Every structure is written in C-alpha cells, then in structure tokens.
Amino acid sequence: MPQARTRAFVLGQWRSGEQDKRVHLLSLEHGRMQALAPGACRMKNRFGSALELFTEADFLIYYKQDLGHVTLSRVDPVCSRFELVSQSRWIFYFSLMSEALVRFLPLAQPEERTYRMVGATLQAAEKEKNPASLTAYFLAWLLRIQGTMFSAAHCSHCHRPLSDEAWVNLNFRGVVCRECHTHESARLDRECLGFLESIRKKPPDDAPTLSAEAGGLLLRVLTTKLEYDGEFSLTSPRCLREFQ
Numbered sequence: 001m002p003q004a005r006t007r008a009f010v011l012g013q014w015r016s017g018e019q020d021k022r023v024h025l026l027s028l029e030h031g032r033m034q035a036l037a038p039g040a041c042r043m044k045n046r047f048g049s050a051l052e053l054f055t056e057a058d059f060l061i062y063y064k065q066d067l068g069h070v071t072l073s074r075v076d077p078v079c080s081r082f083e084l085v086s087q088s089r090w091i092f093y094f095s096l097m098s099e100a101l102v103r104f105l106p107l108a109q110p111e112e113r114t115y116r117m118v119g120a121t122l123q124a125a126e127k128e129k130n131p132a133s134l135t136a137y138f139l140a141w142l143l144r145i146q147g148t149m150f151s152a153a154h155c156s157h158c159h160r161p162l163s164d165e166a167w168v169n170l171n172f173r174g175v176v177c178r179e180c181h182t183h184e185s186a187r188l189d190r191e192c193l194g195f196l197e198s199i200r201k202k203p204p205d206d207a208p209t210l211s212a213e214a215g216g217l218l219l220r221v222l223t224t225k226l227e228y229d230g231e232f233s234l235t236s237p238r239c240l241r242e243f244q
C-alpha cells in the first residue's frame with residue numbers, strides 16, 4: 001500500500017469496533033481525511049493522547065486508492081490543544097468549529113488556506129479572545145475560503161453601500177438594504193456589518209470583540225448559512241447558549 005506523511009489537525013474521533021477508532025483529520029496537503037486508527041482503543045496503543053480534538057501532528061498514513069480514506073500507522077504530535085479546547089468556556093465553540101469543518105469541507109481536496117486559518121484561530125484562542133467573536137470570525141472565513149460568503153458592504157439587489165443595517169437574503173447569498181428589504185427576517189446591525197467587513201483584512205488575533213447580542217446574532221446567521229449551503233444540520237450549536 002502507498003505510504004505518505006502529512007501534517008494534520010485532529011477534528012474528532014469515535015470508536016470503531018472493539019479495538020479501533022476512526023478519526024477525522026484536516027491535512028495541510030490533502031484537506032479533510034477519514035482515518036482508521038488500528039488498536040487505538042487498547043490501553044497500550046501507539047497513538048497515546050495524539051488523537052484529541054485539534055491536536056496538530058505529523059501522521060504516517062497508508063492508503064489504497066484515495067487520500068480521503070487512510071489508515072494511520074504512526075503519529076508524532078507537534079502541538080496538543082487539549083488544555084485549551086477542553087476548557088468549559090471554549091469546549092462547545094470548538095465542537096462547533098470541528099463539526100463545521102467535518103461537514104462542510106469536501107474529502108481530499110487541498111485546503112491550505114483553511115489549514116492556516118484553523119492554526120491562527122487556535123493561536124488567537126490561547127490569548128483569551130472572546131469565544132463567540134472568534135467563532136464568528138472562524139465561520140465567516142470558512143465560508144469565504146469555500147467561496148460562498150456574502151458581501152456585507154453592498155446591497156445584493158441595488159448595490160448601494162451598506163452601513164447601518166441590512167437583512168440577510170432567504171437564500172443566504174447576500175444582504176439587502178432597507179429600501180430593498182421585503183420578507184427577509186435576519187437583520188444585521190451596524191456592529192455585525194462592521195465586524196464582517198473589518199475581518200476581511202485582519203488575522204483572528206486582531207478581530208474586534210462583539211457585544212453578546214451581536215455575537216449571538218452572527219453565530220446564528222453564519223451557522224444557518226453553513227447549514228443551508230451544505231444541506232445538512234449541525235448538532236453542536238444546541239449546546240451553545242447563543243442558540244438557546
């Protein structure tokens with residue numbers, strides 16, 4: 001079987017049979033992959049704690065035909081994020097980010113920009129960023145890199161510049177101004193529009209902190225857009241207070 005080495009983030013793991021685990025990975029070179037980790041449920045196993053959420057590691061993999069489905073042979077951890085992502089203030093936000101990546105990214109497509117964005121988001125989280133603001137940043141950029149994020153600068157109908165408020169189109173492909181607004185229900189205020197515009201040129205470290213109200217609104221709008229575009233529904237948002 002062909003062999004390869006790749007650096008990747010762990011996006012989740014689950015038990016498979018008596019002794020094995022299956023793992024979702026986001027690889028620098030190959031994008032999203034599903035991997036079998038043989039024997040990972042045994043007390044003594046070669047993977048140790050390297051399969052925890054958002055651990056970054058060098059993986060030695062085997063594959064039969066495609067790089068979307070691989071078998072792990074060896075893992076050398078580069079950076080563990082277990083302490084960060086398991087904190088009670090972060091855990092549900094990181095669950096949303098990992099589920100969004102697993103559901104939204106196609107299998108085995110190069111995702112170098114997404115990979116770097118995930119790394120920068122994790123680094124920003126280490127610096128006590130506001131979880132809802134950073135997660136909104138993450139979701140907006142995930143959509144932008146995949147080419148489906150709407151512009152928050154102009155009305156998608158009359159193309160006038162927006163500043164104070166806008167309503168999200170029912171098909172999530174744009175926002176409309178007060179004059180063009182008819183049946184759209186999700187209203188974005190000046191703070192939300194300003195946030196979406198400003199993060200286009202900022203790393204996650206410099207993303208502004210949203211008020212609780214604007215953070216909750218943007219998280220709901222961006223999550224719903226992701227679900228609409230990907231034609232799936234996410235389960236992790238149910239645990240977030242912004243969705244209750």
Ligand SMILES: [Zn+2]
Pocket residue numbers: 155156157158159160176177178179180
């Ligand atoms: Zn308009």
